[in-house]
Amino acid sequence: MSGEEMEGIEHKIVAVNGINMHVAEKGQGPLILFLHGFPELWYSWRHQILALSALGYRAVAPDLRGYGDTDAPDSVTSYACFHIVGDLIELLETVAPDQEKVFVVGHDWGAYMAWYLCLFRPDKVKALLNLSVPYIQSSRQMKPIDGWRAFYGDDYYICRFQEPGVIEAEFAEIRTERIVREFLTYRVPGPIYLTKGKLFGHSADTPITLPSWLSEEEVNYYVTKFDKKGFTGGINYYRNFDRNWELMAPWDGCEIKVPVKFIVGDQDLVYHMPGVKEYIDNGWFKKNVPLLQEVVVMEGVGHFINMEKADEINNHIYNFFRQFDQHSKSCL
DSSP states (O other): OOHHHHTTOEEEEEEETTEEEEEEEEOSSSEEEEEOOTTOOGGGGHHHHHHHHTTTOEEEEEOOTTSTTSOOOSOGGGGSHHHHHHHHHHHHHHHOTTOSOEEEEEETHHHHHHHHHHHHOGGGEEEEEEESOOOOOOOTTSOHHHHHHHHHOTTBHHHHTSSTTHHHHHHHHHOHHHHHHHHHTOOOSSOOBEETTEETTSOTTSOOOOOTTOOHHHHHHHHHHHHHHOSHHHHHHHTTHHHHHHHTGGGTTOOOOSOEEEEEETTOTTTTSTTHHHHHHTTHHHHHSTTEEEEEEETTOOSOHHHHTHHHHHHHHHHHHGGGOSSOOSOO
């Protein structure tokens, strides 16, 4: 995507919840809040920002806490679900004080936090379209990290992320550009293993070919930002899995009470986690999200679905949200 195409996107810094948050936005009208994942940035939504703003929406995409041009607190505990949702609530109250409810689109960790946003503050969300990560209530019998370690072993990427500083040092050895390319091009419908000395299952000089939907210019944007910020902020979300599990005990058994559409690629590693397909297919997902209107499984599509299939995702977003909106323009 060229600089000329990006020129219409406005950037600003907003003070929220004790941090300074970078926000990209474009358009006027009902607000759509876009929440990115790891290792991503507001930039992951560039196609959606341009498309939805052209259709009468105000697209707002922050760099989440710890990412890009948003502050990254030092403490690991500052990345628990309450901090992230707190950032989002104050962001909405600052940039759209006149809108009682907004639309939300999330992907990966952004989807994870969007579920929490809807759970804690359903009064703020008109409808949610989530990508990749379904709403699953963790078993109260075992902490998440213990479960993943038991199933996948110590080299599973989420397990390897747990000890502060360790994986960052290994990432630094093979440089930011390599890490960005490895993650964004990962298409194996199975777990990521980060074995020491053989991260991602191969040597650091193995050639990486970019897919058609990801240009060198786009990769360079991520590399520039992660070179400056580092990966620690993003990885700290993973270091709060167990903490979130403890914090969420009071909400055990609670349902998501906003209208939802969910989309996942059939090559997405999340879709292939143990029990996820069955959970979606056997009605448990619908039980926990009773206003779930539709689940779309896109064939031949990987994890970074909003970039890989940008036009289709734009259509899904527009066609889902327009039913809650009277102002909508003609269909994409």
